[in-house]
Amino acid sequence: MLVVKVGGSAGIDLAAVCDDVARHVLAGTRLILVHGGSHETNVVAEKLGVPPRFVTSVSGFQSRYTDRATLEIFEMVYCGKTNKAIVEMLQARGVNALGLSGLDGALLTGVRKGTLKVIEGGKRKLLRGDFTGKVERVNVALLDLLLAHGYTPVVTPPALSYEGEAMNVDGDRAAAVIAQQMKAECLVILSNVPGLLRDVHDEGSLIRTIPAAAVEDYMGVAQGRMRMKVLGASEAIAGGVGAVLFADARVPQPLTRALAGQGTKIA
Amino acid sequence: MLVVKVGGSAGIDLAAVCDDVARHVLAGTRLILVHGGSHETNVVAEKLGVPPRFVTSVSGFQSRYTDRATLEIFEMVYCGKTNKAIVEMLQARGVNALGLSGLDGALLTGVRKGTLKVIEGGKRKLLRGDFTGKVERVNVALLDLLLAHGYTPVVTPPALSYEGEAMNVDGDRAAAVIAQQMKAECLVILSNVPGLLRDVHDEGSLIRTIPAAAVEDYMGVAQGRMRMKVLGASEAIAGGVGAVLFADARVPQPLTRALAGQGTKIA
Numbered sequence: 001m002l003v004v005k006v007g008g009s010a011g012i013d014l015a016a017v018c019d020d021v022a023r024h025v026l027a028g029t030r031l032i033l034v035h036g037g038s039h040e041t042n043v044v045a046e047k048l049g050v051p052p053r054f055v056t057s058v059s060g061f062q063s064r065y066t067d068r069a070t071l072e073i074f075e076m077v078y079c080g081k082t083n084k085a086i087v088e089m090l091q092a093r094g095v096n097a098l099g100l101s102g103l104d105g106a107l108l109t110g111v112r113k114g115t116l117k118v119i120e121g122g123k124r125k126l127l128r129g130d131f132t133g134k135v136e137r138v139n140v141a142l143l144d145l146l147l148a149h150g151y152t153p154v155v156t157p158p159a160l161s162y163e164g165e166a167m168n169v170d171g172d173r174a175a176a177v178i179a180q181q182m183k184a185e186c187l188v189i190l191s192n193v194p195g196l197l198r199d200v201h202d203e204g205s206l207i208r209t210i211p212a213a214a215v216e217d218y219m220g221v222a223q224g225r226m227r228m229k230v231l232g233a234s235e236a237i238a239g240g241v242g243a244v245l246f247a248d249a250r251v252p253q254p255l256t257r258a259l260a261g262q263g264t265k266i267a
Numbered sequence: 268m269l270v271v272k273v274g275g276s277a278g279i280d281l282a283a284v285c286d287d288v289a290r291h292v293l294a295g296t297r298l299i300l301v302h303g304g305s306h307e308t309n310v311v312a313e314k315l316g317v318p319p320r321f322v323t324s325v326s327g328f329q330s331r332y333t334d335r336a337t338l339e340i341f342e343m344v345y346c347g348k349t350n351k352a353i354v355e356m357l358q359a360r361g362v363n364a365l366g367l368s369g370l371d372g373a374l375l376t377g378v379r380k381g382t383l384k385v386i387e388g389g390k391r392k393l394l395r396g397d398f399t400g401k402v403e404r405v406n407v408a409l410l411d412l413l414l415a416h417g418y419t420p421v422v423t424p425p426a427l428s429y430e431g432e433a434m435n436v437d438g439d440r441a442a443a444v445i446a447q448q449m450k451a452e453c454l455v456i457l458s459n460v461p462g463l464l465r466d467v468h469d470e471g472s473l474i475r476t477i478p479a480a481a482v483e484d485y486m487g488v489a490q491g492r493m494r495m496k497v498l499g500a501s502e503a504i505a506g507g508v509g510a511v512l513f514a515d516a517r518v519p520q521p522l523t524r525a526l527a528g529q530g531t532k533i534a
Contacts, residue, residue, distance in 0.1 A: 044343075047315055072348055076311075079366075080347025081339055084425075084433065087370045092431030098372040098409075099346075103354045105365040105418050142365075142418075149412060151372050158351075164359030166351065 001030045001184040004255060005175035007191040008036030008082065009225075012249040015089060017190060020255040022093035025152050032143060032182065033090075033097075034155045034175040037074075037082040038064070044081075045073045055118040055127065061227060063132060065116070066168040071131045071158065074168055075101070078156045086154050098151040100142075102135065102159030103166055107143075108174055110136040112161035133167040135159050135174045138181040176232035180239030187236050188258050189229050190249035195264030196222060196230065210266045212237045233266050243267035268297045268451040271522060272442035274458040275303030275349065276492075279516040282356060284457060287522040289360035292419050299410060299449065300357075300364075301422045301442040304341075304349040305331070311348075312340045322385040322394065328494060332383070333398045333435040338425065341435055342368070345423045353421050365418040367409075369402065369426030370433055374410075375441055377403040379428035400434040402426050402441045405448040443499035447506030454503050455525050456496050457516035462531030463489060463497065477533045479504045500533050510534035 002024070006017050025031050041064075042052045050073055053065040066074060083099040090097035102108030112133040118125050146153050157174060158166040172189060179187035198205040200223050210218055215234040222230040233244040247263030248254060257263070269291070273284050292298050308331075309319045317340055320332040333341060350366040357364035369375030379400040385392050413420050424441060425433040439456060446454040465472040467490050477485055482501040489497040500511040514530030515521060524530070 044315075048311075049314075072352075075351045076343040076347035078347070079351050080343035080345070084342045084346050084368060084370055085339075087368075088427070088431070088433045091370060091373060091427055096372055097370075099368070099370070101351060101354075101366070103351055103358060103364075103366070105363055105413075106358060141416075145412065145416060146372075149408075151409075160355070160358055164355070166355045 001182055002186050002188065003032050003034060003175055003179040003182065003184045004188045005034040005172055005190065006036070006249055007171070008038040008040060009192040010039045011192040012190070013251070013254070014086060016252050017249055017254055018086060018089040018093060020253045022090060022095045024255060025095045030147055032153045032155060032178060033086065034171060034178060035082055035086060036171040037078040037156070040082060041074055041077040044077050045070065048073060055116060055120065058117045058119060058124060062224065063170070064168060065127060066131045067129050068131065071166060071168060075158060075166065078158070083154060083156045090152065090154065095152050096150055097154050098146055099154045099156070101156050102169065102174065105139055105142045106160055107139045107155065108135045108159035108169065109162060110134045110159055110169065112163065112165060112167045131165065131167045133159060133161055133169055135169050135177045138178050140181050143182060170228050170232070172229045172232040173235065176236035176239070179236050179241045183240065185242045186245065187233070187241050188245045188247065188255060189233070190247055190254050190258065191229070192250055193226070194248045195246040196226065200224070207264050210264065212267055215266050237266060268449055269453050269455065270299050270301060270442055270446040270449065270451045271455045272301040272439055272457065273303070273516055274438070275305040275307060276459040277306045278459040279457070280518070280521070281353060283519050284516055284521055285353060285356040285360060287520045289357060289362045291522060292362045297414055299420045299422060299445060300353065301438060301445060302349060302353060303438040304345040304423070307349060308341055308344040311344050312337065315340060322383060322387065325384045325386055325391060329491065330399060330437070331435060332394060334396050335398065338398045338433060338435060342425060342433065345425070350421060350423045357419065357421065362419050363417055364421050365413055366421045366423070368423050369436065369441070372406055372409045373427050374406045374422065375402045375426035375436065376429060377401045377426055377436065379430065379432060379434045398432065398434045400426060400428055400436055402436050402444045405445050407448050410449060437495050437499070439496045439499040440502065443503035443506070446503050446508045450507065452509045453512065454500070454508050455512045455514065455522060456500070457514055457521050457525065458496070459517055460493070461515045462513040463493065474531050477531065479534055482533050504533060
C-alpha cells in the first residue's frame with residue numbers, strides 16, 4: 001500500500017507522474033494518489049478578481065486565507081480542473097482512476113478552525129470567516145471498497161468539517177493522515193524540489209536520510225511550504241507509516257526514482 | 268430506483284432540491300442525482316475571457332462548442348463548483364453524497380464526435396476540435412456498489428470517450444441513459460420551467476400528460492433546450508424506464524411536487 005502525494009506547484013510534470021503511477025498500478029501496486037493545485041488556484045483566482053491571500057500563523061506556518069469566495073475557486077481548480085485532468089490522464093493510460101474530494105462520501109473529516117491567529121506586519125491579528133481545518137478521520141472503508149474493486153482513488157482537498165461545511169486542508173498533511181489510517185508502508189511526497197534541502201537555494205544540499213526518531217529536529221531546516229511537508233512526515237511516521245520519501249516531480253519516472261532513493265528518505 | 272436530473276439554468280433553487288432529495292433518501296428511496304451547470308459555466312467562461320459559443324446542429328439541436336479551453340472551464344464549474352456545492356449541501360443534510368463525473372471509474376463512456384455539422388448564418392459548416400459526444404455505456408456496477416454501501420451518487424458530465432478523452436455530453440440525455448441502464452422506475456427532469464409548455468411564453472399552457480407511445484410527436488412542440496429533454500425522455504421510455512417527469516426546480520419541494528403530478532408526465 002503506497003500513498004503518493006503530488007503537489008500543485010509550478011514546474012511539476014503531471015503527465016510524467018501519471019505515466020509512472022500507471023506503471024506501478026498496472027504492475028499490481030495498491031496505490032492512492034493525493035494531489036494539490038495551489039499554483040493554478042492562484043492563477044484562476046487572479047483572473048476571477050479574487051487575488052490569493054497568504055497568511056502566516058503565529059506558529060510560523062503559511063496558509064491560504066480561505067473565505068467562501070476563495071473556497072469556491074479552490075474547489076473549481078482542485079476538484080474540477082486538476083482532479084479531472086489527472087483522472088483523464090490515468091484513464092487514458094489504462095488505470096481505472098476515480099476522483100474524490102474529502103467531501104465525497106465524507107472521505108476526509110475534521111475540525112474547522114474558523115478563526116486564524118496570524119502575524120501580519122509584525123502584529124498578531126485574528127482573522128475570521130476562514131474555511132480551513134485539519135483532517136482527523138479518513139473513511140477507510142470507502143477507500144478499501146474502491147481499491148478492492150479495481151479503482152485507483154485520486155484524492156484532493158477540500159475536507160468536510162464535522163458541521164458539514166467544506167474546508168481547505170493542507171494536502172501534504174491530508175496525505176499523511178490517509179497513509180496512517182490506510183496503514184501504508186510508504187508515503188511519497190513529490191514536489192518541485194529534489195527533497196529536503198539544507199540550503200533552499202542549493203539543490204546540491206539535499207539531505208538523503210533522516211532517522212525516523214529525528215524527524216522533528218529537521219523542522220528548523222525546512223522553509224516555506226516544506227515546513228508543512230516535514231510536519232506531515234513527522235505525523236505519518238508517528239502514526240506508524242514505515243517510510244516517508246520527499247522527491248522531485250519535475251523529472252521522468254518521478255515515483256520510480258523516489259522509491260529508488262533519489263530524494264530524502266525518512267525511516 | 269429514482270434518477271433525478273436537475274438543470275444548471277438560472278433561477279433553479281439548488282438548496283430546495285437538496286432539501287427534498289435528502290428527505291427522499293433519508294426515507295429510504297434509492298436515488299441517483301444528476302446535475303448540470305450550464306448558466307454558471309457561461310458566467311465563469313466570460314470572466315476568464317473564453318466566452319461561450321453555442322451552435323445549432325443541422326438536425327436542429329443547440330449545443331455548446333467545446334474546444335479544450337472550454338472543456339477545462341466546463342470541468343471547473345460542473346465537477347468543481349456545482350458538484351461539490353451539491354455534495355456539501357447533501358452532506359450537511361445527513362446524506363452521504365458522493366460526487367462523480369463520467370470520467371471517474373469510467374462511469375459514463377461513449378463516442379466522441381470531434382467534428383460538428385452546424386448551421387451558422389444560414390450556412391452549413393464543419394467545426395473541428397470539438398470535445399463533445401454521446402453516452403452509450405454506464406458503469407452500473409460502480410453505481411450499484413456505492414448505493415449498496417449507503418452512498419448517494421451525484422453525477423455530472425463530462426463523460427469519457429472510448430479513446431480516454433474527456434468530452435462534454437448533454438446532461439439530460441446522460442440522465443436518461445443512466446435511468447435506462449440502472450432500470451429506474453422513474454426519471455425526474457427538474458429545470459426552470461414547470462414542464463413541457465405548448466406555448467413557451469405561457470406557463471399556463473403546461474402539457475400534463477403524454478402517452479409513452481406519443482412522446483416523439485411532441486418533439487415539434489419543444490423549443491430550445493427543451494428539445495434535448497424530450498429527446499432524452501423518448502430514449503428513456505424506449506429503453507424501459509416506466510415514467511419520465513418534467514417539473515419545476517424553482518419551487519420548494521420540487522421533487523415531491525413532481526412525483527405528485529405537478530408537471531408533465533410521460534408514461
